[in-house]
Amino acid sequence: MQYLSILNSTKLSDLIEAVGPRQVDAVLNLNNLTRTPNIGAQLVKVQGQAIIDATSEVGWQRKSTILNKLSGNSDLFEMAATSGSESWKLLSSKDTFPNMLKIPESVQLPQSTEVFGNGQPVPNKVYSEVMNQLSSEATNHKIDMSVFNEYSTIKPSNFAMPTSGSSGNIFQWFHIPWGDITLYSSLSGDSEDFPVYPEEIPDAWHANYTTMPDIIYQYEPWQLYQSSGPRSNQYSFHFHRDMWTGDHRDGGANKLIRFCQANCYPKYNGSAVDIAIVTLYIKGSPLISGVMTDVSVTWTGPIGLDGWYLECTLEITITEISKQALNFDTVKDLSLIG
Numbered sequence: 001m002q003y004l005s006i007l008n009s010t011k012l013s014d015l016i017e018a019v020g021p022r023q024v025d026a027v028l029n030l031n032n033l034t035r036t037p038n039i040g041a042q043l044v045k046v047q048g049q050a051i052i053d054a055t056s057e058v059g060w061q062r063k064s065t066i067l068n069k070l071s072g073n074s075d076l077f078e079m080a081a082t083s084g085s086e087s088w089k090l091l092s093s094k095d096t097f098p099n100m101l102k103i104p105e106s107v108q109l110p111q112s113t114e115v116f117g118n119g120q121p122v123p124n125k126v127y128s129e130v131m132n133q134l135s136s137e138a139t140n141h142k143i144d145m146s147v148f149n150e151y152s153t154i155k156p157s158n159f160a161m162p163t164s165g166s167s168g169n170i171f172q173w174f175h176i177p178w179g180d181i182t183l184y185s186s187l188s189g190d191s192e193d194f195p196v197y198p199e200e201i202p203d204a205w206h207a208n209y210t211t212m213p214d215i216i217y218q219y220e221p222w223q224l225y226q227s228s229g230p231r232s233n234q235y236s237f238h239f240h241r242d243m244w245t246g247d248h249r250d251g252g253a254n255k256l257i258r259f260c261q262a263n264c265y266p267k268y269n270g271s272a273v274d275i276a277i278v279t280l281y282i283k284g285s286p287l288i289s290g291v292m293t294d295v296s297v298t299w300t301g302p303i304g305l306d307g308w309y310l311e312c313t314l315e316i317t318i319t320e321i322s323k324q325a326l327n328f329d330t331v332k333d334l335s336l337i338g
Contacts, residue, residue: 002117003076003100004109010040015101020249020306023107030102040099047098051086054093058085060134060141062092067130077122078148081130108305176243180283183316185263187276192259195243199236201287205229205331231320233288235280238313241304248304253312260316263292278318285337290320 004018004027012035016024028034036042063080070077080091087098096102100116109115129147133139181194207228211221244252263276279289294317301311324330 002103002115008040012039054089058088058092074120074122182281184279185276234317236315
């Protein structure tokens with residue numbers, strides 16, 4: 001059995017983010033909880049009533065039985081052995097610890113979520129000393145906490161919810177270029193960052209000509225200039241859903257994809273139809289600015305804990321609407337990026 005520590009202030013949305021929307025009901029059912037916004041407060045109430053119901057003190061024989069069951073998890077063994085009277089009542093009656101949720105065996109948590117239940121056996125020395133003290137009348141069936149000084153295995157356990165690019169991100173030792181590749185939308189006035197560079201940067205420029213009607217005795221047709229452009233380039237991004245926080249259920253990939261797809265649609269303001277002008281920035285320099293004409297998503301890779309694919313290839317096509325009049329001189333003087 002594994003346990004997840006939560007706070008009194010923990011919300012249902014926090015729990016869903018930690019265990020996933022498809023697994024949260026199994027966790028709630030195992031802990032006799034219902035869906036409520038303040039899930040931490042509900043757990044305190046439920047466990048408090050359980051402690052009241054278990055009015056009698058837990059005897060040393062019962063404690064010995066419980067500790068034997070926990071001997072395969074050194075952190076749980078230590079936590080139980082060092083518990084107070086109320087904690088022992090809760091552990092004896094409900095098989096859980098204060099402010100902790102039991103996690104069903106069927107629920108798989110991401111590695112970024114730290115839980116109690118490390119699967120490491122209790123050292124023989126610690127086990128023997130604890131059991132001897134617990135059964136001894138000389139110690140009044142109490143355990144000396146100093147027995148764990150050298151072998152303590154308890155570590156803080158909480159939700160791992162770092163923000164993109166923060167120092168708490170498990171990808172902090174990898175170069176994920178947050179802020180280097182950004183798509184801005186004029187319709188919403190905000191932007192989304194890509195966790196990767198485009199696979200390649202296509203940059204096609206073209207001119208449109210037509211020919212005069214055939215003229216007799218003319219070797220080549222006369223070319224009549226019509227227009228230039230517009231540029232219309234496709235950019236491909238290949239990324240993994242874990243690249244935001246290390247937990248593919250955080251919604252980061254979905255937020256980026258939906259942002260791109262939304263820019264293919266207008267916003268209606270009465271009789272007016274407003275369209276988005278998007279700008280793709282590379283290292284702070286605008287690569288192209290125009291309208292989003294195509295968004296294509298291809299899902300591949302293994303299936304994640306939420307039952308969906310982990311790898312994604314996102315392709316966007318932007319048709320340029322230039323912010324300045326383009327001619328021979330202005331194009332010739334453009335920078336490398338843009």
